Amino acid sequence: MNAGNLQKKLTFKQKVVSKVEKFNRKHKRLSFLGIAYALSMIFCYNVLFYFYRNAKRFTSLACIVLFFATSSSFAYPTMSVGISFATQVNTPVNDSLSSEAVSDTVISDTVVTESDARLAVIEDVDTSLIEEAKDSENPDVAEAEHLDPQKQASLDDILNATGDDSYEEEDSTVDTESGTTEFNSDDWKLILVNKQHPIPDDYEFHLGTISGNLRCDERIITPLLDMMKAARKDGVSLIICSPYRDMDRQTMLFNNKVKRYMEGGMSYMDAFNLASQAVTVPGASEHQIGLAIDIISDGYSSLDEGFGNTAAGKWLAANSYKYGFILRYPKGKEDITSIEFEPWHFRYVGVDAATFISENDICLEEFWSIYVK
Numbered sequence: 001m002n003a004g005n006l007q008k009k010l011t012f013k014q015k016v017v018s019k020v021e022k023f024n025r026k027h028k029r030l031s032f033l034g035i036a037y038a039l040s041m042i043f044c045y046n047v048l049f050y051f052y053r054n055a056k057r058f059t060s061l062a063c064i065v066l067f068f069a070t071s072s073s074f075a076y077p078t079m080s081v082g083i084s085f086a087t088q089v090n091t092p093v094n095d096s097l098s099s100e101a102v103s104d105t106v107i108s109d110t111v112v113t114e115s116d117a118r119l120a121v122i123e124d125v126d127t128s129l130i131e132e133a134k135d136s137e138n139p140d141v142a143e144a145e146h147l148d149p150q151k152q153a154s155l156d157d158i159l160n161a162t163g164d165d166s167y168e169e170e171d172s173t174v175d176t177e178s179g180t181t182e183f184n185s186d187d188w189k190l191i192l193v194n195k196q197h198p199i200p201d202d203y204e205f206h207l208g209t210i211s212g213n214l215r216c217d218e219r220i221i222t223p224l225l226d227m228m229k230a231a232r233k234d235g236v237s238l239i240i241c242s243p244y245r246d247m248d249r250q251t252m253l254f255n256n257k258v259k260r261y262m263e264g265g266m267s268y269m270d271a272f273n274l275a276s277q278a279v280t281v282p283g284a285s286e287h288q289i290g291l292a293i294d295i296i297s298d299g300y301s302s303l304d305e306g307f308g309n310t311a312a313g314k315w316l317a318a319n320s321y322k323y324g325f326i327l328r329y330p331k332g333k334e335d336i337t338s339i340e341f342e343p344w345h346f347r348y349v350g351v352d353a354a355t356f357i358s359e360n361d362i363c364l365e366e367f368w369s370i371y372v373k
Ligand SMILES: [Zn+2]
Pocket: 140, 287, 292, 293, 294, 344, 345, 346
């Protein structure tokens, strides 16, 4: 402290002391008030004087705190708490969850909040990329080769390719009256595959050829053909496309999407999150286990909601369960499946489960959380 400051401090103290002395002389009974006043004034003065003396130091400290509080690099982790990968979006399907725990409102709120937050975080990058991802929320649209004639097959294509005797037309009578409500989690037909439940590393199955290069789990070819034949009897022509996709192709599609978003200025995490909305995360697609089939008709080849209003879409929605297939991503269950309504995507679960799921108007996630033991 320099001499000037010391002088100021002493002068202030002297002034206070002389004031209090005068006060105490006049009001002897209230002298304790004077002493308290003197002590508090000197204390406050010392504190203020301390800050005054270190003004530069405190100003720089305040600037640093202000900088960190407002800079995006500091704010980002705070904003993205709980976002992480999209796998956090829906976790109602958990073996330990009871049916009551699957509250539509709660799930819905979570989805909206988190997806909005995710988009908010990345709003400063190329918005056309985000729009594109939102437009193609149905992974099938981005992944399927549904417009490539080489990747499609009608019933006639299949029968011609395999020879009529392989899949003889027969009146398939399907038992839908079994009424089973016991479903075992070890049943291969029931395997649950989604973002929260990736395909197990040790999952094994045999691919069978439907026609040309179209393949799927060999165990579902017969029910699939039975379904196509039944549809034809009712005057509905079904065309299957994109049944089995291998991991390499799924990974390639996904990585390409991530790369594109990163080229648009996103960080890897943001690009990964956004890509997972448009393309199924590798290892989380039912197409990879050969149990899912995309079905269109010769009059309507777009993979969009409109397919649900076609004769084929309506026939499938009403009859597919009889052959063991379910409409995997139904309308109204988007907040649980976290996939938009896909009237063309069918999944084989076996006749018992498909009948049960269809009668109870539930999706596979709900079925698992309540009925699969
Ligand atoms: Zn599909």
